[in-house]
Amino acid sequence: MTRLPVYLRSLLELASDQVSTVSSERLAELSGVNAAKVRKDLSYLGSYGTRGVGYDVGFLVDQVGRELGTTRDWPVVIVGLGNLGRALANYHGFGTRGFRVAALVDADPALVGESIGELTVVSIDQLESVVARGQVAVGIVATTAGSAQDVADRLVSAGVRSILNFAPVVLSVPDGVSLRNVDLSMELQVLTFYQHQAHPQHLGTASA
């Protein structure tokens, strides 16, 4: 369920504001969704609310966190240390959700041995061994489009079961492997699409 992390974020915010109880209405507002949807989503986890009262924030944080596995340790390998890979390597937002960058891998010999944060970049030749040694569960692909599928294949055969892909290409992975894609250009393109529809061109023949 893709909305659970959003609820967790809102709940953690409430908890840090010392709020002890929250209604589905309020949680929905904070999370930017419909209240009925919140209740339905939460009821899927179990019957954790109290009619007439609402949900206990602390208890719900525990339950949602447990469902999402945030208390687990998720070692992550980042493949490709261009600008984006570096930003991810230095990103401190992962820690609180159980993610830990365990290894940095790049194919460029010039980058191998370089320190980024507290880690040292290792060669792509060692991909399989760092995955095995670090019990890496998640791979982040921040390579060029050209090498992304090859990297994904190697991650999968090394045992990685979750891949977050930043390369602008459609990857194929076997059943049982989770894949998500973030394509920054595409996000911008979707965003401006609506704008362009409303106010096309600004060129040539005027339309208004």
Place this chain on the structure above:
Amino acid sequence: MTRLPVYLRSLLELASDQVSTVSSERLAELSGVNAAKVRKDLSYLGSYGTRGVGYDVGFLVDQVGRELGTTRDWPVVIVGLGNLGRALANYHGFGTRGFRVAALVDADPALVGESIGELTVVSIDQLESVVARGQVAVGIVATTAGSAQDVADRLVSAGVRSILNFAPVVLSVPDGVSLRNVDLSMELQVLTFYQHQAHPQHLGTASA
């Protein structure tokens, strides 16, 4: 339509491979979707295919590109130049889609004046003026969660109508402003959710 950029990416790939004609079946395969969906999406743009033959790749690139506004110039302002903001400022994938980083803005006086790529970071005090001067249409929010809403408000009142938000917070924007969110921790969390469901814990009481 959020799939158009995916089709465009596949079509550009075909074009660079000198492929002149493509069927909905093949385009669907390359884009990772259903063929009927491709035909339906494309028919919304107009009747650009030929029955029994397929679609002309070059022509379709033009039509989809025009629909998406890729030939237009989209000046972008990046607010917040931490690791992520820097990576975005240096990212070269934007150019081919019509996006151009026109200004870099940060609230930290220590960063103002610094050169990143070909641009110089300016103070947040000048946000409104750089937006106006550069006719900036798109704002990228790469600040902390705490300042994101304030930045978004200022972008909107300065005239920005499309916002891409990387801060881990739900932003509210008025009608007519497009908003998309990319939360990296959340992507990872959604990703590992399915994995965690299949193989929970690895702690305490064994379940298998």
Place this chain on the structure above:
DNA sequence: TAGATTGTTAATCGATTAACAATC
């Protein structure tokens, strides 16, 4: 003409949400 493939209809599926009985 026979084969291929589009464009579009209509059926299917799943997600969203209003509504309300249950109940604190």
Place this chain on the structure above:
DNA sequence: TAGATTGTTAATCGATTAACAATC
């Protein structure tokens, strides 16, 4: 008891996709 709010049903909505007539 009266008010509030959950959990869940059932209706609604929109998106997906199979199927096929149109037609190159």
